[in-house]
Amino acid sequence: MLLEMRCQVHSELAVIEEEEGHLEASLSQLQKAMRLDNGTQRERLSSAFHLLQLRGTLYQTPSRTEDKAAMLMQQARDMQPQDKTDRRPILIAVGLLLAPDDFQMVLDADDTSKIPVGSFGSGPVAQLFAKAQHHSTSVQKMDGHLARQGDDKDNTERVKLWATLAKTARKQEMWDVCRAACRFCLLYDDGRWKISKTDKCRCSEEESCAECHDCNGSQTCVKDLLRLLAEIHFISAEATVQKLLTEGVQLNSPAVPAVETEVCVSEDDPHWVVYR
Missing domain, CATH: 1.10.10 (Arc Repressor Mutant, subunit A)
Structure with a gap:
């Protein structure tokens, strides 16, 4: 049939x-x-x-956090392409729903206005050091996020929401939001989902698992999740390359002092070492 x-x-x-x-x-x-x-x-x-x-039910407020995030995400995706400035706060609101205390701090890693003025001295190298130090400190704020959320189960719904947020931000070239969403999504790539050897698909290598009626449904879901996480790894890499380009650095190329600056920078300068 x-x-x-x-x-x-x-x-x-x-x-x-x-x-x-x-x-x-x-x-x-x-x-x-x-x-x-x-x-x-x-x-x-x-x-x-x-x-x-x-x-x-766009005019009703759902009770679950995940449903609220999904509804906001759909609103952002339904907006017209020219409404990019209006879409950004909605995407940030999704991140804040999923990680109320941590998302904004990780997002601030790319916001140089959050760096305390004169906290690390003056001069171009000190400014670069302050930027690098601020970025590292902000990103480290997400350490222990899953534990604080009490997330000790296979929360596939949140993984998909983070992935959708990362993809949507990437499509709109909101790279800071994309990077933050990727970081939170990939926290779940901690080995919790694996293809079970006991439930291994019994179809031949030439057949697609989708065509095999002997496949375990949960294992099909696991394969989809692992494929999704792999996709987010690629998007995260792309967003990282974009970050390097904004710093004037090519992928896998060493950071070198800008030639237009009059200040002579030593390669052993501790501030430069941290930034590099």
């Missing part, structure tokens, strides 16, 4: 209807897909269905 193919067709139709703004029709297609699913797509379909339901 080609149930799996029919499930996938309804899932794709749901995406098309959503893009056209037909939320009720999209929900109907997702319901049909969920009825045809053999269990391997359960989490993906239920998550998509839940997010669609949230879109239909």
Whole structure:
């Protein structure tokens, strides 16, 4: 009866209807897909269905933090391309919902206005040192974030929200927000999700696991999460390269004193060593 193919067709139709703004029709297609699913797509379909339901209640405030973040994220994604300045505070608000005390401090790592004036002396090298020191200190604020959140379980929902925030910020070239979101998302790449050898897919190497009815549904979810985390690693690397370029440094190239400065900088200067 080609149930799996029919499930996938309804899932794709749901995406098309959503893009056209037909939320009720999209929900109907997702319901049909969920009825045809053999269990391997359960989490993906239920998550998509839940997010669609949230879109239909934009004027209601959900009680769960994750739902509030998802709703704000959808509002940001629905905005017109020219509304970039209006989209930024919404994306930051999503980060603040997911990490109330830590996100702003990590985001401040790229904000040079947060550096105390004259705290590390004067001169161009001292300023570079202060910038580097401020960045390191800010980023370290996220140490222990998962423990403070009491996050001792497989919180797939938050991983996906952080990943969506990173992707959306990247698309809008809000690189500081992108870097911060990537850092929080990759905290979950701590080995908590692994492909179990006992539940290893019994299909052949040539077959896709999606085509194998013997696959464990939870293992399919794990594979999707690991693929998502790998994607965020690449986005994080891209955002890091962008940060280097703003400092006038190429990837894998050593930092050298700017030739236009009149101050002679020693390579052994402790301030320069920290910045380099």
